[in-house]
Amino acid sequence: MWDVAEELKAMLVFAEHRYYGESLPFGEDSFKDSQNLNFLTSEQALADFAELIKHLKKTIPGAENQPVIAIGGSYGGMLAAWFRMKYPHLVVGALAASAPIWQFEDLVPCGLFMKIVTEDFRKSNSNCSESIRRSWAAIDRLASTSSGLRGLSQMLRLCSPLTSEDIERLKDWITETWVNLAMVDYPYESNFLQPLPAWPIKVVCQFLNNPDVSDSLMLENIFQALNVYYNYSGQVKCLNMSEIATSSLGSQGWSYQACTEMVMPFCSNGVDDMFEPQQWNLKKFSDDCFSQWHVRPRPSWITTMYGGKNISSHTNIVFSNGDLDPWSGGGVTKDISDTLVAVIIPQGAHHLDLRANNAYDPKALLLARSLEVKYMKQWIRDFYKPSRRRH
Amino acid sequence: MWDVAEELKAMLVFAEHRYYGESLPFGEDSFKDSQNLNFLTSEQALADFAELIKHLKKTIPGAENQPVIAIGGSYGGMLAAWFRMKYPHLVVGALAASAPIWQFEDLVPCGLFMKIVTEDFRKSNSNCSESIRRSWAAIDRLASTSSGLRGLSQMLRLCSPLTSEDIERLKDWITETWVNLAMVDYPYESNFLQPLPAWPIKVVCQFLNNPDVSDSLMLENIFQALNVYYNYSGQVKCLNMSEIATSSLGSQGWSYQACTEMVMPFCSNGVDDMFEPQQWNLKKFSDDCFSQWHVRPRPSWITTMYGGKNISSHTNIVFSNGDLDPWSGGGVTKDISDTLVAVIIPQGAHHLDLRANNAYDPKALLLARSLEVKYMKQWIRDFYKPSRRRH
Numbered sequence: 001m002w003d004v005a006e007e008l009k010a011m012l013v014f015a016e017h018r019y020y021g022e023s024l025p026f027g028e029d030s031f032k033d034s035q036n037l038n039f040l041t042s043e044q045a046l047a048d049f050a051e052l053i054k055h056l057k058k059t060i061p062g063a064e065n066q067p068v069i070a071i072g073g074s075y076g077g078m079l080a081a082w083f084r085m086k087y088p089h090l091v092v093g094a095l096a097a098s099a100p101i102w103q104f105e106d107l108v109p110c111g112l113f114m115k116i117v118t119e120d121f122r123k124s125n126s127n128c129s130e131s132i133r134r135s136w137a138a139i140d141r142l143a144s145t146s147s148g149l150r151g152l153s154q155m156l157r158l159c160s161p162l163t164s165e166d167i168e169r170l171k172d173w174i175t176e177t178w179v180n181l182a183m184v185d186y187p188y189e190s191n192f193l194q195p196l197p198a199w200p201i202k203v204v205c206q207f208l209n210n211p212d213v214s215d216s217l218m219l220e221n222i223f224q225a226l227n228v229y230y231n232y233s234g235q236v237k238c239l240n241m242s243e244i245a246t247s248s249l250g251s252q253g254w255s256y257q258a259c260t261e262m263v264m265p266f267c268s269n270g271v272d273d274m275f276e277p278q279q280w281n282l283k284k285f286s287d288d289c290f291s292q293w294h295v296r297p298r299p300s301w302i303t304t305m306y307g308g309k310n311i312s313s314h315t316n317i318v319f320s321n322g323d324l325d326p327w328s329g330g331g332v333t334k335d336i337s338d339t340l341v342a343v344i345i346p347q348g349a350h351h352l353d354l355r356a357n358n359a360y361d362p363k364a365l366l367l368a369r370s371l372e373v374k375y376m377k378q379w380i381r382d383f384y385k386p387s388r389r390r391h
Numbered sequence: 392m393w394d395v396a397e398e399l400k401a402m403l404v405f406a407e408h409r410y411y412g413e414s415l416p417f418g419e420d421s422f423k424d425s426q427n428l429n430f431l432t433s434e435q436a437l438a439d440f441a442e443l444i445k446h447l448k449k450t451i452p453g454a455e456n457q458p459v460i461a462i463g464g465s466y467g468g469m470l471a472a473w474f475r476m477k478y479p480h481l482v483v484g485a486l487a488a489s490a491p492i493w494q495f496e497d498l499v500p501c502g503l504f505m506k507i508v509t510e511d512f513r514k515s516n517s518n519c520s521e522s523i524r525r526s527w528a529a530i531d532r533l534a535s536t537s538s539g540l541r542g543l544s545q546m547l548r549l550c551s552p553l554t555s556e557d558i559e560r561l562k563d564w565i566t567e568t569w570v571n572l573a574m575v576d577y578p579y580e581s582n583f584l585q586p587l588p589a590w591p592i593k594v595v596c597q598f599l600n601n602p603d604v605s606d607s608l609m610l611e612n613i614f615q616a617l618n619v620y621y622n623y624s625g626q627v628k629c630l631n632m633s634e635i636a637t638s639s640l641g642s643q644g645w646s647y648q649a650c651t652e653m654v655m656p657f658c659s660n661g662v663d664d665m666f667e668p669q670q671w672n673l674k675k676f677s678d679d680c681f682s683q684w685h686v687r688p689r690p691s692w693i694t695t696m697y698g699g700k701n702i703s704s705h706t707n708i709v710f711s712n713g714d715l716d717p718w719s720g721g722g723v724t725k726d727i728s729d730t731l732v733a734v735i736i737p738q739g740a741h742h743l744d745l746r747a748n749n750a751y752d753p754k755a756l757l758l759a760r761s762l763e764v765k766y767m768k769q770w771i772r773d774f775y776k777p778s779r780r781r782h
Contacts (some may be wrong), residue, residue, distance in 0.1 A: 043434075047695075047696070050695050050696070051695060054691070054695055086477060087696075087698075088698070088704040088705070089698035089699070089701035089704070090695075090698075091704060300445070304438075304441050304442060304445055304481075305438070305441070306478035307478075307479070307481075308480070310480035311480060313479040313480070313706060314479070315704060358423075
């Protein structure tokens, strides 16, 4: 964005979503009272952006008659796309990077996400995904005896020893690690969710190249793999299961949003993917939401509000997706019209295109970025065309 | 709508706006607590319509894949237009009859509304508007003595005698009567705000054909004119100033909406119109809102939310306006694009086109209605075109 802003002589504005970062409408109490959470919705976020744009246009000399482009990645990419849909008078277009606007209801199969994660590991080395697939049963076998449980804690160098009640949480934590690795499988050293080497899945999979090993060796290998993710710096003495990889991205706010509007069905079957079979269970999800936040989700609302797959009457949105990114499964990966276009980035992970220029950027990425800039320039040209000025 | 529905083999659904009619979300307490009023917004109304359409499509056999058209008049016309703008995936188009979507901020001159009212009376007879223009000073002169005040109450056959504190309210009440007459100046007997004869302004102006009369005679004439509006049936014994002509349309709900989102600036200058000069005073308006509802208006919000004059990226909305209707001043009376079109109804009052067919319908009205139907049929045809099915 910094590079393109310079090219387009644009001002960059990073708007912080309310309830994230420092934007806490009720200060420290923002998450304490469910009444205080009523303003944590995507609609409110879009309205905030609308007010912000109008405020900036009014107060910054020369800004008033300038075109604005919405840009975002992931949830921010959904917001960028939705903002263009709902406030087309305020932005001439939107770049929605890795925006899974169809990861709702039954718009895409609930298993697609985990299938793409698996694919990423399999492509690195088919023994790798197979090792992970077999690891779950190995964990169960070890956890079935108290000595096995002790061994498991030691093999994984866990900071606190496991009890048998921890096993589901352990598996969830490992699962989340593989998912996160798929999201951040970038072609160079990076530090988005964690400090990581270039192509981290390739590094991880070096330790998971043989599925036909004893349970103990399997778990030793799993440890080596996890250690790439949690201890690339080499400073960590033990692995901490309560470390949630994405905490810095505001998991509290997202948990509430997932329990109200942003209901994303996920599932796995262990056949098309390397995970334990798990159905999407809306009832259980809803009950968990109720016990955590005293709210119940509205799984259809996002589709009602933002149109689901019926969005062809909108214009000027670029949906970009990396084909390694599990979120691409819920993204727009085919052109919908001349002005609602999909940009696919081969070998791309989660919103790779929004990252700074890098010497190791693959050619396909450079191509995708230049395509995105081409569309932005077109939107700006159309804005200045006398016939349709300032729509 | 009944006639056109039959022609299009359509189902008619009348959705009641929450907080109006019987749709009171907190029962009798809906207007008692300002917390209870938080759901009285145009955005909430649109969301309700979206939920309703999805519900009907899901529950009515055969409805699921049918195109839907939004239709409304006045505020309902604004909602119809806004619904197509915000939920284009749920309706293929909208007929927005007499929808003053630009009666906000400074999108149109605040005096235009009263100028059109005046024009309606002047066109009937220029002595008529001039009589009304001079009546205000006549009222003031009479009200300045206690015998004059008594006379005034008698001349106007008021149910309760006036005190000098009532004079502003009296003038407001008379003003509202002229405004309402301009809105309902229909070509045949009707009963929208009140039972009225055909072309009521013509009838009223028969009594106001000489502006050069004594104050007493002037007020006798004003009474005869008011009596047309309040006593067409001939049953009324005295005129009641506290009778608000539009109460049945839910003035309580509208008052709250006008004090929050729907801030419509009105003014008069006594030169371009026949009313006493009155500037638009946002501060006073806001203070009145605060004392009545404990809220303060957000005069820019509607423009921020719905785009003001920058709506050309939307499609498939017909804006119809009668040229007699004072609300046409804030309406869309010129085509914005091929698919955002204006239909003007010469000699038409407030949403005349939505009224039932009548033997006295002017030719221009029949033409306007057939144009509206032509557009609706086009939207339906486009919906069934295989290339853009179900956007």
